[in-house]
Amino acid sequence: MKQLKETAQKIKSMEIRGAGRIARAAAAELRDYADRLKTDDLNEFNEKMQFAAELLVSTRPTAVSLPNAVRAVMRYKGESANEARVNILRLADEFITGSENAVLRIGEIGARRVRDGYTIMTHCNSAAAISIMATAYAQGKEIRVIATESRPRWQGHLTIQHLDKIGIKTFLIVDSAVRYFMKEVDLVIMGADAVTVNGSVINKIGSSQLALAAHEARRNVIIAAETYKFSPKTLLGELVEIEERDSSEVISREKLDEFSNISVRNPAFDVTPREYIDLICTEVGAIPPEMAYIIIKDYLGWGIEEMNSNMRI
Ligand code: RUB
Numbered sequence: 001m002k003q004l005k006e007t008a009q010k011i012k013s014m015e016i017r018g019a020g021r022i023a024r025a026a027a028a029e030l031r032d033y034a035d036r037l038k039t040d041d042l043n044e045f046n047e048k049m050q051f052a053a054e055l056l057v058s059t060r061p062t063a064v065s066l067p068n069a070v071r072a073v074m075r076y077k078g079e080s081a082n083e084a085r086v087n088i089l090r091l092a093d094e095f096i097t098g099s100e101n102a103v104l105r106i107g108e109i110g111a112r113r114v115r116d117g118y119t120i121m122t123h124c125n126s127a128a129a130i131s132i133m134a135t136a137y138a139q140g141k142e143i144r145v146i147a148t149e150s151r152p153r154w155q156g157h158l159t160i161q162h163l164d165k166i167g168i169k170t171f172l173i174v175d176s177a178v179r180y181f182m183k184e185v186d187l188v189i190m191g192a193d194a195v196t197v198n199g200s201v202i203n204k205i206g207s208s209q210l211a212l213a214a215h216e217a218r219r220n221v222i223i224a225a226e227t228y229k230f231s232p233k234t235l236l237g238e239l240v241e242i243e244e245r246d247s248s249e250v251i252s253r254e255k256l257d258e259f260s261n262i263s264v265r266n267p268a269f270d271v272t273p274r275e276y277i278d279l280i281c282t283e284v285g286a287i288p289p290e291m292a293y294i295i296i297k298d299y300l301g302w303g304i305e306e307m308n309s310n311m312r313i
Contacts, residue, residue: 004033004052011059011066014153019193019229020103020127023069024096026056030073031092034085045081049074049088061241062202062269064194068228068300069095095228102226102283107131110189110224110281116141118186121178121214123148124204125155125162126191128224132281133189134166144169146181150204152249152266175206179213188214192225192280196234197296199274199289201225202242205267211276220278223289227282230295232302243268 007029010016016025033052039045053070060066072095078084110132114120118136120143122129136143145163147170149156156172163170173181188210194202201207201223214221231240247256247264256262274289284299297303 003036004029004055008055008059011056017155018125018127019063019065019191020099020226022060022063023065023228024099026066027069027073027092027095027099029056030070031089034088037081037085040081042078042081042084045084049076049084060243062193062243063229064202064231064233064240065226065229068230068232069099072228099226099228102228103128103131105283106224106226106281107135109283109286110222111135111139111141113220113222113279113281113286114141114143114187116143118143119146119184120144121146121148121181121185121188121210122159123156123175123178123190123207123210124150125158126203126224128226128281129189129191130159130162132222132224133163133168137166137168144171146171146173146185148173148175148178148206148210150206151175155204178206178210179216182213182217182219185214185217185219188219188221190221190223192223192229193269194240195223195225195230195280195289195292195295196240197231197293198234199277199280199292201272201274201277201280201289202240202269203272205270208270208272208276211272215276221272221276222286223272223277223280225280225282227284227295227299230292230300232296232300232307235293235296235302235304235307240271242270 053074057067073091076084076087078087106128114136147156147159160170160172192201192203211221245266245268250264250266277289279286
């Protein structure tokens with residue numbers, strides 16, 4: 001239980017962050033938790049697994065990868081606690097390996113859209129988006145990247161560290177400079193925390209203004225997103241919840257206490273409408289955003305019928 005709570009806390013505090021990493025961490029925690037559960041009673045085992053699943057899902061409401069990963073593991077079956085445990089171990093490992101391979105495949109598919117000499121703008125820190133840039137660069141394409149700081153948590157600093165290691169020439173800019181630099185950009189590549197059934201993309205706050213600026217300047221926007229970032233629940237009209245984080249990420253508590261009339265709004269994500277997105281690059285292919293339902297139905301296995309027959313998580 002201690003380790004389960006620690007993992008949940010690491011996801012909540014963003015020590016573990018980024019939709020793909022969160023998903024893999026949750027799958028790994030369910031696997032290890034099942035392994036640590038010593039009970040032979042199947043009912044007790046199931047109840048404890050359900051508790052763990054719900055705790056992990058509650059940590060970050062926007063990243064759909066999290067419930068999708070948990071659901072992939074919680075599909076386990078077993079006539080006994082031990083059979084269930086063995087099944088969970090297999091499903092979790094399959095999810096983790098599949099997720100790692102998906103990032104590599106997205107790199108290969110997406111890199112076909114990157115030409116030699118391109119300047120790419122990116123936002124926040126997305127392993128899937130970086131995979132495209134890294135693959136294009138490894139293919140010998142001379143690219144340069146413009147990366148935003150991504151306030152208030154500065155995920156852009158992780159991105160520049162990564163790109164620097166690969167050897168890609170990168171400019172770090174403040175978030176408010178995206179429109180200023182758009183004229184120098186050939187292609188925008190960003191990641192996703194969630195993709196809705198109508199093809200809208202939820203990603204780090206500021207993504208939608210970057211996409212809007214790209215649309216205005218007629219630059220293409222590619223979203224790099226594994227299929228498990230698509231949200232089945234949006235099929236039933238549910239909206240993806242946008243997480244609002246603590247004010248202390250934006251201004252210190254002491255500073256804020258100096259004011260009487262000021263409070264902070266700190267949404268972690270925003271929604272980019274599909275009109276501003278040219279392509280969503282998944283591991284099963286590069287699709288127009290309008291095809292999101294196909295991914296949810298054919299690749300995640302959640303059609304309308306399955307959705308209506310009670311999804312617990
Ligand atoms: C991270 C973020 C990333 C997506 C995709 O937000 O918005 O763009 O999660 O990342 P946070 P990846 O830092 O708040 O988790 O491609 O690595 O899954």
